[in-house]
Amino acid sequence: xxxxxxxxxxxxxxxxxxxxxxNQLLFSTAGLNLTIAVYCFSIVLTTVxxxxxxxxxxxxxYGPTMAAILCGFGVKIIVNKWLVASLGIIGASVATLMSLxxxxxxxxxxxxxxxxxxxxxRQLIKLVVVLVVxxxxxxxxxxxxxxxxxxxxxxxxxxxxxxxxxxLGAGIFLYGCKxxxxxxxxxxxxxxxxxxxxxxxx
Numbered sequence: 001x002x003x004x005x006x007x008x009x010x011x012x013x014x015x016x017x018x019x020x021x022x023n024q025l026l027f028s029t030a031g032l033n034l035t036i037a038v039y040c041f042s043i044v045l046t047t048v049x050x051x052x053x054x055x056x057x058x059x060x061x062y063g064p065t066m067a068a069i070l071c072g073f074g075v076k077i078i079v080n081k082w083l084v085a086s087l088g089i090i091g092a093s094v095a096t097l098m099s100l101x102x103x104x105x106x107x108x109x110x111x112x113x114x115x116x117x118x119x120x121x122r123q124l125i126k127l128v129v130v131l132v133v134x135x136x137x138x139x140x141x142x143x144x145x146x147x148x149x150x151x152x153x154x155x156x157x158x159x160x161x162x163x164x165x166x167x168l169g170a171g172i173f174l175y176g177c178k179x180x181x182x183x184x185x186x187x188x189x190x191x192x193x194x195x196x197x198x199x200x201x202x
Contacts, residue, residue: 002120002123002182002183002187003183003187003188004047004051004066005044005047005048005051005127006127006177006182006183008043008044008047008048008175009044009127009131010042010048010131010134010169010170011040011043012040012041012043013131013134013135013169014134014135014138014165014166014169014170015037015040015043016037016038016041016135017135017138017142017165017169018142018161018162018165018166018169019033019034019036019037019040020033020158021142021158021161021162021165022158022162023036024154024155024157025155025158025159025162030188032070032089033141034090035089035090035092035093036093038090038093038094039093039096039097040074042093042096042097042100043103045097045100045103045104046100048104049068049100049103049104052065052104052107052108053065053107056107063110064106064107064110065107067106067110068102068103068104068106068107069103071102071103071106072099072100072102072103072106073099074100075095075098075099075102076095076096076099079095079098079099080092080095083095085129106137107180115180123182123183126177126180126181126182127177127182129176129180130172130173130176130177130180130182130192131173133172134169134172134173135169136177137168137172138165138168138172139167140160141164141168142161142165145160145161145164154167174198176198177193
């Protein structure tokens with residue numbers, strides 16, 4: 001759970017920071033950057049929901065998941081039209097996040113005993129620190145590269161920024177998590193790719 005949550009947060013944070021360049025690279029436009037960036041955080045909530053659901057299913061508890069899905073769907077229907085009318089298309093992204101957040105909250109509340117211990121407050125604080133540093137570093141790098149590297153082709157410039165920003169962000173994230181001891185060795189080695197990268201970083 002902790003590793004899945006950390007990776008989903010890192011991916012969402014990275015996508016949020018680099019979304020202008022990713023959008024430019026894929027669609028040749030910088031439109032709807034904020035809308036797509038906000039929607040990226042659904043990765044985190046979806047990861048939590050899937051992980052919680054696996055734990056509950058393993059214990060034969062299906063009710064909390066079904067109730068959460070129905071309530072989340074209801075919230076989406078109720079708030080989507082109002083948020084789109086008030087905020088524009090970004091309202092749809094916000095409505096999705098709200099519905100997913102309701103699902104997580106209900107699953108955690110209804111099955112608090114079964115899901116207890118999956119997260120740790122101190123680890124989450126350390127993880128937030130790492131993510132803030134990562135987002136700041138990648139954001140500064142993207143700004144500096146964008147200001148100093150003048151390329152007429154906007155897509156090419158976006159590609160260069162993404163190619164530098166992604167490994168930079170991954171490096172900061174892994175180094176920060178290792179430095180602050182966000183995870184135990186057992187948790188790290190549960191993910192083959194991460195374990196290989198850690199061996200290289202030693």
